[in-house]
Amino acid sequence: MPILDPRIDAYIAKSAEFAQPILTHLRALVHASCPEVEETVKWGMPHFMYKGMLCNMAAFKQHCSFGFWKAEMLLSQADTKTEEAMGQFGRIASLKDLPPKKTLAGYIKKAMQLNEDGAKAPAKAKTAKPELQVQDYFLAALEAQPAALTHFDAFSTSKKRDYVEWLDEAKTEATRLRRLEQAVEWIAEGKSRNWKYEKC
Template identity: 35%
Template sequence: MNKKVTEYINSKEKWAQELQVLRSILLKLPLEEAIKWSAPAYLYKGKNILGIAAFKNYFGLWFHQGVFLKDEAKVLMNAQEGKTKAMRQWRFESLADLNEELVKQYVLEAIDNEEKGLSIKPKRNTKPVVIPKELQDALDNNQKLKDQFEAFSLSKKREYAEHIASAKREATKQNRLQKIIPMILDGKGLHDKYKNC
């Protein structure tokens, strides 16, 4: 049992008991428990199989490659129709909704699908990063800032560039620029505070 998963479950005012029951089912299966994306994750041979989480009106699990599950009981849903390709959710509104044998059946099928290599890989964003003039001027005038920015991944560079470019008014662009300069100098991505797992 992963200590951080225990902390996650215990931190939930609502659904803690339900998550513990769901967790106890998953721990009976050949899965490794971890925290990923700030939530409990369950892996098989190092590969993401599913995760569990609590939300305002439900608790549930999601299968990373759920699109390949037969879903004979018709319990899975695509949380973002048209956007999410592989992931599928299974939502529960009470303990009464939780059928241990059915959960095990779906998880074992997901493990089997992983063994078969069934997966949809996310497409990487390959469009070039367009640096807005305001950010480019700041980079050109501060070598340390430029060095830190260049060390970022393409996605982090894109986040910063789009953050400045998306402002409509010049004053807003300048305000945003002044706020992000210390973050760049600290080597932090724009959204790192939300990725604290």
């Protein structure tokens, strides 16, 4: 008999009406495919553990999601709908949106095998941020204040980026000029853009 976590019972009970049969179906399928599975709640969502993280499910206002911890090793990129929603099966609004039981059970068994084999999920590749482009008018204003330019040159790229983006986000020219004046003043004092919130 499966061991059920009462927190997941409560999670399903408080989910939207459309979501309850989906979550109940997924939970039963995981237990049927992996009788030794353990239930838990992580990051506020139901998770299923078998020799490590196996899979998880979640309910939102208008859809549910279901996903595998090592999805990249289970499903081809063409078979996933990660751009639509969290998990690999897109926005699940009804049981019809799920793959057939047999297909899902096969994925669960493969995920179990990966955990038994000690396979590690591939590390996510970090996407490099574009090179920082400092606006000409900002550079000119900094050059007019030698102390500001010295501090700005010594700032880390992320601190510089905070100022550059703050100026870029200004909706009007008046706001941009106000921000520019404030930025040069703070930088001349060696302050980062968010200095008020930094721990002393």
